Amino acid sequence: MAIIKDRGFILRTFDFRETSKIAHIFTKKSGKVHGLLKGFRKGKKEFTTSLDLFSLNEFIFYQSRNPLWLVSSADMIYNFPYLRENLEKNLIANYIVEFIDKISPLNFPSSEIYSLIKESLLFLRENHSRKILYIFQIKALQFSGFKPSLIFCIKCNREIINKGYFSVKLGGLLCPECLKYDKFSKGISEELILSLKYIQKNDFKKALRIGLKGNRETELIEILEEFISYHLDTKIKSLYSLKNF
């Protein structure tokens, strides 16, 4: 059994047996890890963290072939206080970790996903929450292999010039001639197509320069939600709290 020191974000926690806790953690070196913290609820001194959702912690793991890795120590590094004082930001942070937990395979490192979690949580501090939400969704889909095709028609491969129809089912844009392949596809504006491409192509910080106005922003969020609920066969609970907000 190798001993690994690593840091990671808390995606989910639940009680285990009498005194222990299990945490789903997205770590820097090992991707998603399921960690067992024995005696956590008895207040063992090796654990100086409260394991709050989306907090960043430092861990010592005993790596094993068993999917559950033993955690011998856990210390809080940062718990993002500004995300615990504002309800909307809090819901988005919860959505981010729930989404990552759902899409991430176990023990599969991804520096892209690790940085995406970190940047989304940090940029939520100063930025418009809904903008962080859709940039996060577009990038999370891209990094996990669900990238919608936006440059060429997914049926005939012709370049989409100014009018495209977004097909949730087929996973990208159709040209006007191929519209017949999915009657439920939705016409989307050139501005939206350009924004989607821009976010896919640029890093998070540059993507923040996007300035979609009211209706366009709602249109984008609706398309993404439909795409996500179609392609990920599980429901993301915190989305419902977000919608009711």
Ligand SMILES: [Zn+2]
């Ligand atoms: Zn076509």
